[in-house]
Every structure is written in structure tokens, then in C-alpha cells.
Amino acid sequence: MDKICVEGGRRLHGTVRISGAKNAVLPVLAATLLTGGKNEITNIPHVRDVVTLVKLLEELGCKTDSFEGDRIVLDSTAIDNHKAPYELVKTMRASCLVLGPLLARIGRAEVSLPGGCAIGARPIDLHIKGLRALGATLSIEGGYIKGRADKLKGTRFCFDSITVTGTMNVMMAATLAEGETILENVAREPEVTFLADVLNRCGAKIEGGGSDTLVIQGVSSLKPVQCAIFPDRIEAATYMIAAAITGGDVNVTHCLPQHLEPVVLKLKEAGAEVTQDDRSVRVRASSRLRPVNIITQPYPGFATDIQAQFMALMTLAEGQSVITETVFENRFLHAAELKRMGANILLDGHTAIVTGVDKLSGAPVMATDLRASASLVLAGLAAAGETLISRVYHIDRGYETMEEKMSQLGAAIRRIRA
Ligand SMILES: CC(=O)N[C@H]1[C@@H](OP(=O)(O)OP(=O)(O)OC[C@H]2O[C@@H](n3ccc(=O)[nH]c3=O)[C@H](O)[C@@H]2O)O[C@H](CO)[C@@H](O)[C@@H]1O
Numbered sequence: 136m137d138k139i140c141v142e143g144g145r146r147l148h149g150t151v152r153i154s155g156a157k158n159a160v161l162p163v164l165a166a167t168l169l170t171g172g173k174n175e176i177t178n179i180p181h182v183r184d185v186v187t188l189v190k191l192l193e194e195l196g197c198k199t200d201s202f203e204g205d206r207i208v209l210d211s212t213a214i215d216n217h218k219a220p221y222e223l224v225k226t227m228r229a230s231c232l233v234l235g236p237l238l239a240r241i242g243r244a245e246v247s248l249p250g251g252c253a254i255g256a257r258p259i260d261l262h263i264k265g266l267r268a269l270g271a272t273l274s275i276e277g278g279y280i281k282g283r284a285d286k287l288k289g290t291r292f293c294f295d296s297i298t299v300t301g302t303m304n305v306m307m308a309a310t311l312a313e314g315e316t317i318l319e320n321v322a323r324e325p326e327v328t329f330l331a332d333v334l335n336r337c338g339a340k341i342e343g344g345g346s347d348t349l350v351i352q353g354v355s356s357l358k359p360v361q362c363a364i365f366p367d368r369i370e371a372a373t374y375m376i377a378a379a380i381t382g383g384d385v386n387v388t389h390c391l392p393q394h395l396e397p398v399v400l401k402l403k404e405a406g407a408e409v410t411q412d413d414r415s416v417r418v419r420a421s422s423r424l425r426p427v428n429i430i431t432q433p434y435p436g437f438a439t440d441i442q443a444q445f446m447a448l449m450t451l452a453e454g455q456s457v458i459t460e461t462v463f464e465n466r467f468l469h470a471a472e473l474k475r476m477g478a479n480i481l482l483d484g485h486t487a488i489v490t491g492v493d494k495l496s497g498a499p500v501m502a503t504d505l506r507a508s509a510s511l512v513l514a515g516l517a518a519a520g521e522t523l524i525s526r527v528y529h530i531d532r533g534y535e536t537m538e539e540k541m542s543q544l545g546a547a548i549r550r551i552r553a
């Protein structure tokens with residue numbers, strides 16, 4: 136297994152270009168199952184999850200006509216298999232997004248219960264409840280969700296709590312259902328709104344994207360997808376925090392600042408200087424940062440996917456900050472690893488009390504999930520000495536060429552191949 140070695144203590148400076156969003160491209164790839172014909176998607180990030188999902192789509196009958204650079208052409212005319220096997224699904228949460236499209240398009244699905252970051256129990260009961268409301272029959276047998284649907288029928292369904300991929304799954308299925316579907320208490324994440332826009336360009340009739348209620352008029356078929364993926368807000372936030380934690384000066388380009396407001400506000404509150412135009416955000420930090428509290432929330436709140444990186448930043452702030460995780464019940468695994476580097480963190484249920492220390496020291500640490508891994512790289516950039524991060528396959532699931540991008544900003548970082 137590869138490792139990443141970071142020699143800390145260098146101020147990052149320069150420009151970094153943000154890639155397409157992992158959590159936007161995965162649902163769009165799954166949505167190609169709804170269409171039929173040649174789908175063309177550009178600005179795709181080269182990350183492991185994309186490769187895995189493309190393999191899964193091929194398993195289901197899609198043909199990859201070309202996959203070069205950041206562009207894929209995927210023909211979803213003939214979907215001749217409805218089984219998403221454990222071997223492919225186990226590594227990635229987003230693979231459960233084929234469930235809704237398969238039921239809507241071919242009326243059958245057998246999808247292994249998904250894996251993904253081990254940050255909580257992560258049930259998919261709300262996906263199942265929503266799809267059942269549309270008329271699908273679903274059961275769980277031998278680790279698989281087995282579903283059938285003769286013809287999905289429009290319905291009114293209210294999610295018990297907000298779920299991003301749950302909203303996507305049920306919304307995708309409803310695009311091909313008979314009649315009107317009203318979905319309430321849906322996720323408002325930009326990735327959900329983007330998926331609704333993409334589907335509308337394929338001929339779907341979805342209103343309310345970005346609000347907490349979606350109204351979907353079912354259509355009989357959809358045209359192939361043609362879209363460019365928008366920039367990854369979590370990747371952008373990670374480089375913004377990299378600038379702040381190293382006392383650096385980094386211009387994060389090809390991003391959408393409107394998606395980054397919560398993290399911009401918190402960085403400013405901590406004392407970093409943040410300026411922006413319509414496609415870039417520049418972060419500068421010249422003195423020790425102040426502690427700030429964060430509470431993770433569904434969008435437009437502070438994203439749980441940036442909590443670990445922000446915690447790394449707060450380990451070096453001048454005073455005590457309180458970090459509250461409300462979305463996932465077990466998303467503080469990075470705290471133990473940060474403590475190995477000298478951080479002072481006290482965990483109390485959903486809350487982490489972080490008392491800033493004068494310095495972190497490099498140490499061997501283990502990546503436990505995707506964003507936890509990013510937080511260890513960030514801590515390593517600021518620590519004295521060498522940090523050796525193992526299990527970096529987590530990083531490869533969601534960050535495109537992280538070592539290269541960090542190196543271009545002046546970081547001393549390298550991959551040690553197994
Ligand atoms: C591939 C992808 O887009 N992943 C993102 C997606 O994950 P994902 O879609 O899995 O996250 P959800 O929004 O579904 O999860 C939110 C909370 O709802 C719970 N829940 C969810 C579904 C369900 O059926 N029952 C249930 O109880 C979860 O356990 C969690 O506590 O949104 C998360 C929250 O912004 C992000 O951290 C992930 O990066």
C-alpha cells in the first residue's frame with residue numbers, strides 16, 4: 136500500500152487549479168443509466184471512485200466509447216445486467232446510486248449494500264423508503280438490496296432526515312415514473328441541484344432544485360447526458376486550509392466561491408485574509424490564527440466533508456475551539472492521529488474540544504477515511520519534521536493528483552509506492 140511522506144514547515148504559495156467534483160460526477164455517471172445513447176461528460180476528475188463507478192456501469196452493460204483526459208463518452212443504450220456486485224460496490228458509497236436508475240429504466244436491481252468512508256453506520260433505509268413510495272418492491276437478502284418495479288408511480292414523499300445520495304436516488308427514479316412526484320425535506324447540496332439541472336437538460340421535468348422540495352413530472356424517456364462537471368468545493372476548501380495552516384498565500388482557481396461561503400467565513404473569523412472573484416479564492420495567513428467554533432450541517436451549512444481539515448487547522452490556533460459534528464456519528468477518527476502529532480483534542484460525543492498547541496511534530500499516522508487523510512496531509516505540512524501517512528488509497532478515492540498539486544505550491548511531499 137502506498138504511503139505519503141510530508142516534510143513540514145514550508146509556507147505554501149502560488150496557484151492551484153481545482154478539478155471537477157467527485158460527488159457531482161458520480162451521480163451524473165449513475166444517471167446515464169436512465170438515458171440510452173451516447174452520454175458525454177467532461178471535466179471529470181481522475182480519482183479512484185470514478186474508475187470504480189465506470190467499471191460498475193460497464194458491468195451493467197454500458198460501453199465506454201472513449202475515456203481520455205477529463206472526458207468520457209459512455210453508451211448506455213443496452214443495459215443488460217441488473218446486478219451491482221459486492222467487489223465493486225464495497226469501496227464506494229456512491230455505487231448505491233445505480234439503484235434508482237436501474238429500477239426506473241429496466242425495472243430490476245440487485246445492488247450490494249454500499250461501502251465508502253467508515254464515518255458512521257450510514258444506512259440506506261431512506262433510499263429504500265423513497266423508492267418503495269414510488270411503487271418499487273425492495274428487500275435485503277445476503278447483503279444485497281433486491282428490487283423490482285413494473286412501473287414506478289408518482290407519489291408524495293417526505294424524507295425523515297436529509298440525505299444527499301438518498302435524494303439523488305429517489306429523484307432519478309422519479310424522472311421516469313408515471314405522473315407527478317413531490318419530494319420534501321430533500322438535500323440542497325450543489326451536487327443535488329446540479330444533477331437536477333443535468334437531468335432537465337436530458338428532458339426531465341424537475342422543479343425546485345436548491346430548495347427543500349422537488350416537484351418532478353415523470354417523462355417516458357430521457358436524452359443522453361451532455362455536461363461539464365462543476366469544480367470540487369471540498370478539494371477547493373482543502374487547499375484554502377492548506378494555505379492557512381502553513382501561513383502561506385495561495386490562489387485557488389477554477390472554483391465556485393458561492394459554494395465555499397461557510398469555509399470562507401470561518402477562515403476570515405480565524406484571522407486569515409480571504410479575497411475572491413467569480414472563479415477564484417485567494418487565502419493568505421501571516422500570523423497565528425484565532426480559534427473558531429464550527430458545527431457541521433447539511434448545505435448551506437458548514438460541510439461535514441471539511442470538518443477534519445478544519446480540525447487540523449484549529450490544532451495550531453491560539454486558544455480553544457469547539458468542533459461539533461452533527462451529520463455523521465463517527466467522524467472524528469482523525470483526532471487520534473492528529474494527537475499522535477502533538478495535537479490537544481478532547482472528544483466528547485459529537486464534540487471535539489481542540490486546544491491549539493504551539494507546534495505539531497511529524498509522526499507516522501494512518502489515514503482512516505478520505506477527508507481524515509486530507510487532514511493528516513494538512514497537519515503534516517505544518518508540522519516540524521516528517522509525517523508518514525499510510526493507507527493513502529483513501530486520498531486516491533477523492534483527490535486528483537494531490538501530491539503534484541501540493542508540490543507545485545512548494546510543499547515537500549512525495550508518494551512512496553508499495
Ligand atoms: C458520494 C457522496 O455524495 N457522498 C457524500 C454524501 O454521502 P451520503 O449521501 O452517504 O450522506 P447522507 O446525506 O445520506 O447522510 C447524512 C446522514 O443521514 C443518515 N442516513 C442517510 C441515508 C439513509 O437512508 N439513512 C440515514 O440515516 C446517514 O447515516 C448520515 O448520518 O453526503 C454526505 C453528507 O454531506 C457527504 O459527507 C458525502 O461525501
Ligand SMILES: C=C(OP(=O)(O)O)C(=O)O
Pocket residue numbers: 158227228229250251252253440505506533
Ligand atoms: C464521505 C465521502 O465520500 P463517500 O460518501 O463516498 O464515503 C467524502 O467524499 O468525504
